[in-house]
Amino acid sequence: MKLPILIINMKVYPEVLGKKALELAKVAESVARDLGVSIAVAPPITELRTVVEGVEIPVYAQGADPVEPGARTGHIPLEFIKETGAVGVILNHSENRLLLNDLGWLVGRARGLGLETLVCAPDPFTSAAVAALEPTAVAVEPPELIGTGKAVSRERPDVIVRTVELVRGVNPSIPVITGAGIEGFDDVKKAIELGTQGILVASAIVKARDWRQKITELANALR
Amino acid sequence: MKLPILIINMKVYPEVLGKKALELAKVAESVARDLGVSIAVAPPITELRTVVEGVEIPVYAQGADPVEPGARTGHIPLEFIKETGAVGVILNHSENRLLLNDLGWLVGRARGLGLETLVCAPDPFTSAAVAALEPTAVAVEPPELIGTGKAVSRERPDVIVRTVELVRGVNPSIPVITGAGIEGFDDVKKAIELGTQGILVASAIVKARDWRQKITELANALR
Amino acid sequence: MKLPILIINMKVYPEVLGKKALELAKVAESVARDLGVSIAVAPPITELRTVVEGVEIPVYAQGADPVEPGARTGHIPLEFIKETGAVGVILNHSENRLLLNDLGWLVGRARGLGLETLVCAPDPFTSAAVAALEPTAVAVEPPELIGTGKAVSRERPDVIVRTVELVRGVNPSIPVITGAGIEGFDDVKKAIELGTQGILVASAIVKARDWRQKITELANALR
Amino acid sequence: MKLPILIINMKVYPEVLGKKALELAKVAESVARDLGVSIAVAPPITELRTVVEGVEIPVYAQGADPVEPGARTGHIPLEFIKETGAVGVILNHSENRLLLNDLGWLVGRARGLGLETLVCAPDPFTSAAVAALEPTAVAVEPPELIGTGKAVSRERPDVIVRTVELVRGVNPSIPVITGAGIEGFDDVKKAIELGTQGILVASAIVKARDWRQKITELANALR
Numbered sequence: 100m101k102l103p104i105l106i107i108n109m110k111v112y113p114e115v116l117g118k119k120a121l122e123l124a125k126v127a128e129s130v131a132r133d134l135g136v137s138i139a140v141a142p143p144i145t146e147l148r149t150v151v152e153g154v155e156i157p158v159y160a161q162g163a164d165p166v167e168p169g170a171r172t173g174h175i176p177l178e179f180i181k182e183t184g185a186v187g188v189i190l191n192h193s194e195n196r197l198l199l200n201d202l203g204w205l206v207g208r209a210r211g212l213g214l215e216t217l218v219c220a221p222d223p224f225t226s227a228a229v230a231a232l233e234p235t236a237v238a239v240e241p242p243e244l245i246g247t248g249k250a251v252s253r254e255r256p257d258v259i260v261r262t263v264e265l266v267r268g269v270n271p272s273i274p275v276i277t278g279a280g281i282e283g284f285d286d287v288k289k290a291i292e293l294g295t296q297g298i299l300v301a302s303a304i305v306k307a308r309d310w311r312q313k314i315t316e317l318a319n320a321l322r
Numbered sequence: 323m324k325l326p327i328l329i330i331n332m333k334v335y336p337e338v339l340g341k342k343a344l345e346l347a348k349v350a351e352s353v354a355r356d357l358g359v360s361i362a363v364a365p366p367i368t369e370l371r372t373v374v375e376g377v378e379i380p381v382y383a384q385g386a387d388p389v390e391p392g393a394r395t396g397h398i399p400l401e402f403i404k405e406t407g408a409v410g411v412i413l414n415h416s417e418n419r420l421l422l423n424d425l426g427w428l429v430g431r432a433r434g435l436g437l438e439t440l441v442c443a444p445d446p447f448t449s450a451a452v453a454a455l456e457p458t459a460v461a462v463e464p465p466e467l468i469g470t471g472k473a474v475s476r477e478r479p480d481v482i483v484r485t486v487e488l489v490r491g492v493n494p495s496i497p498v499i500t501g502a503g504i505e506g507f508d509d510v511k512k513a514i515e516l517g518t519q520g521i522l523v524a525s526a527i528v529k530a531r532d533w534r535q536k537i538t539e540l541a542n543a544l545r
Numbered sequence: 546m547k548l549p550i551l552i553i554n555m556k557v558y559p560e561v562l563g564k565k566a567l568e569l570a571k572v573a574e575s576v577a578r579d580l581g582v583s584i585a586v587a588p589p590i591t592e593l594r595t596v597v598e599g600v601e602i603p604v605y606a607q608g609a610d611p612v613e614p615g616a617r618t619g620h621i622p623l624e625f626i627k628e629t630g631a632v633g634v635i636l637n638h639s640e641n642r643l644l645l646n647d648l649g650w651l652v653g654r655a656r657g658l659g660l661e662t663l664v665c666a667p668d669p670f671t672s673a674a675v676a677a678l679e680p681t682a683v684a685v686e687p688p689e690l691i692g693t694g695k696a697v698s699r700e701r702p703d704v705i706v707r708t709v710e711l712v713r714g715v716n717p718s719i720p721v722i723t724g725a726g727i728e729g730f731d732d733v734k735k736a737i738e739l740g741t742q743g744i745l746v747a748s749a750i751v752k753a754r755d756w757r758q759k760i761t762e763l764a765n766a767l768r
Numbered sequence: 769m770k771l772p773i774l775i776i777n778m779k780v781y782p783e784v785l786g787k788k789a790l791e792l793a794k795v796a797e798s799v800a801r802d803l804g805v806s807i808a809v810a811p812p813i814t815e816l817r818t819v820v821e822g823v824e825i826p827v828y829a830q831g832a833d834p835v836e837p838g839a840r841t842g843h844i845p846l847e848f849i850k851e852t853g854a855v856g857v858i859l860n861h862s863e864n865r866l867l868l869n870d871l872g873w874l875v876g877r878a879r880g881l882g883l884e885t886l887v888c889a890p891d892p893f894t895s896a897a898v899a900a901l902e903p904t905a906v907a908v909e910p911p912e913l914i915g916t917g918k919a920v921s922r923e924r925p926d927v928i929v930r931t932v933e934l935v936r937g938v939n940p941s942i943p944v945i946t947g948a949g950i951e952g953f954d955d956v957k958k959a960i961e962l963g964t965q966g967i968l969v970a971s972a973i974v975k976a977r978d979w980r981q982k983i984t985e986l987a988n989a990l991r
Contacts, residue, residue: 108395110392110393110394110395111389111391111392111394111395111398111399111402112391112393113391116391116401116402116405117406141395143398143402144367144368144396144398145367145370145371145398145402145403145405146371147368148368148369148371148372149371160396161395161396162395162396166334168334168336168339169333169334169335169336170333170335170417170468170469170524171333171334171417171418172331172333172334172364172384172412172416172418172524173383173384173385173412173417174334174417174418175334175366175368176334178336178339179339179340179366179368182339182368183368189395189396192395192396193869194393194395194396194397195396196867196868196869196870197868198865198866199860199865199866199867199868199889199894199897200862200865200889200890200894201865202868203890203893203894203897206893207893220868220872221869221872222872224875224876224900224901224902225868225872227900227938228868228897228900228901229868229897231896231897231899231900231934231938232893232894232897233893245393246393268938269896269900269937269938301393302393414646416646419644419645419646419647420644420645421643421645422637422642422643422645422666422671422674422675423637423639423642423666423671424642425645426666426667426668426670426671426674429670443645443646443649445649447649447652447653447677447678448645448649448678450677450678450715451645451649451674451675451677451678452645452674453677454670454674454676454677454711454715455670455674456670488677492673492715556838556839556840557835557837557838557840557841557843557844557848558838558839559837559838562837562847562848562851563848563851563852587841590813590814590842590844591813591816591844591848591851591852592817593814594814594817594818595817607841607842608841608842612780614780614781614782614785615779615780615781615782616779616781616863616914616915616971617779617863618777618779618780618810618830618831618858618862618863618864618970619813619830619831619863620780620863621780621812621813621814622780624785625780625785625786625812628785628786628814629786635841635842638841638842640840640841640843641840641841641843691839692839747841748839
């Protein structure tokens, strides 16, 4: 994970249905190239392979199941994600929460497979717990701000500061990323000033009228 | 769903990792064409689009999540399955069980979207409950026989007979399919004799040394 | 289950914390005796034994886990409910939903143990599915009305009528009970006119200023 | 929590059905008094109040749900556990696993209510994650050894040593307890030598022919 980073979680918004996921990924790739900023995308699972094969920026899966390849119907083992060429996986997003034990298992197994893990947490204490599992990065996102346009860096700077502090106490080598409500340039600037090393964004970009403009705006704040 | 049918659930066996899922689908397509038998496949979700675009036989998703498109990370709404061109979805497989209320919601929504639903159940009473939801078909699979090579049609013919009877009592237009432990020609023949209209098979095919030979053997029993 | 019936689901409202659950049960018992109406209560699990031992009206558990007695930490097997003297269990309440397969297992096992089952469902189709499992009774509760004071019998009479029709089609011997938003005498009268044989009520009673007055009002509508 | 401690998890074994839970608790109380050793019990939830009111040793609930008191059917909020007089709660037992975020919420809320939390984890990394949440104590239990009679302290001393080390790194004030397969005096002695401050035991005691003898044997190893 090249820091600082802008990670675009496409979720399963209607705006990225089918081939539109690849379109968004290509815009992100183009901005990343133009600005020299590290940008990654997490498309819907049904488009994961298409996106991985269509762009050169890092691609993450939005989640994975705590199972090995085998007699499992409808599950997504890490090995199947890895095989597509994706570089990593988002785990424990507040919309896709995991049992602690499964999360521990997944982080360890992903490490063994050479997959990066971006593990989400809702608050400072839980972020510290995540850090103890030694993922590639922790993303703190207060769930009550997700999708609201009220940026965590403006509304709850204390959450970010405390998270950075607690995560550092557990393992100073784990970078903290943040998200929830991030809308514009200033939100990102502020998040970086508070000690984070990247931004996890969804609706602000996916639902923007002009993807290129919005990605450029947010990425510029990381330069 | 063209009956009688052979549905191949690829699960996430290592044998179908990556492009091998498409290979298996192509073999199934070739046998379907040669014998004039209805065969469908359910590949891993990461290969769903590739398989749909690569073969002309019906393709099913192995599962779906009870959510609408929107702010959902790592979920698979029916709309995203539909958009790939898949014709339907397997629901409530014993390895991927659903809350009753979510199952009811998914079956109704799939109907509205024009997606077929093959809903699994472990026993006769539960199969009857499923039939009341009016899916495209019910698949009865005693979980203790799945993957064992002990065919449900040989080991527990009573389960099949009773399921057909109870499902007919609730809604005679819902076909019953069966699975679990199906290994060879005679297992399929027997299942059809007991009143079912198709077979759901996984390990017997996926783990066969010769995919073409095994699919041909099972499909021949449906002619 | 003596029909028509008024079942009071105490949930875990602060109003029934600790010994107050028994107080409410005693008021219900007193009204049942005075009016000769069938009334049952479902207290918080921590008070189940105390309430069973303290009143003579039927007592239900608010839920159960799909496990047999044994090496299970923090679970509630049906056998432990039965042993307290409770007569039955509410299953699949929309606040405590069950996997279809687990629900099928629990209903069958409760039958074997001589425990009654009141199984909730959110809509007519799901109610029909529940009826196929042959519980003691089905309770249809549109989740969007629960706790609103907008009675299902006034707001969605079509849901009740359709549920009664579909359940009858599956198994005419299964009584339908209803709930959600029931507040007063007229709501109950209407529900009975629409073909149901009882009422499942929570907040209207638990949060009433005068428990006796509210229980009397609703019970009178069942005479 | 008075250390070192012997905590008896009764689970929902048939041996502690109904009033037998109180019997076992009384034997534990009697041994605790005779030997001057700290012993606690965790009875089935249906017997929690009876046991709390019947003995003077500390009583724990076997689990709790991540909800506040209110419109929740079949749940167990911490407040309802507290009200019985129980001193704490076991969380995230491998038979009753919790979402990481729910676990974080429960530990924080229990602290606010003055309830102790004994949080289980399957391995060293997950134990360290738990320690970051600042529970009263961490219990490391490799799930593959639970109920086997193969004591973790004999079979996997490395797991205990590494857990103590990692937990200390995160927060040296959190005691580590261990369990899984503990059968006799030597198993307990060994666990203490490896740096733990207590034992969580279930089947070895519950299924012993003579409860008093077995509790005495294990408690003696803590003197």
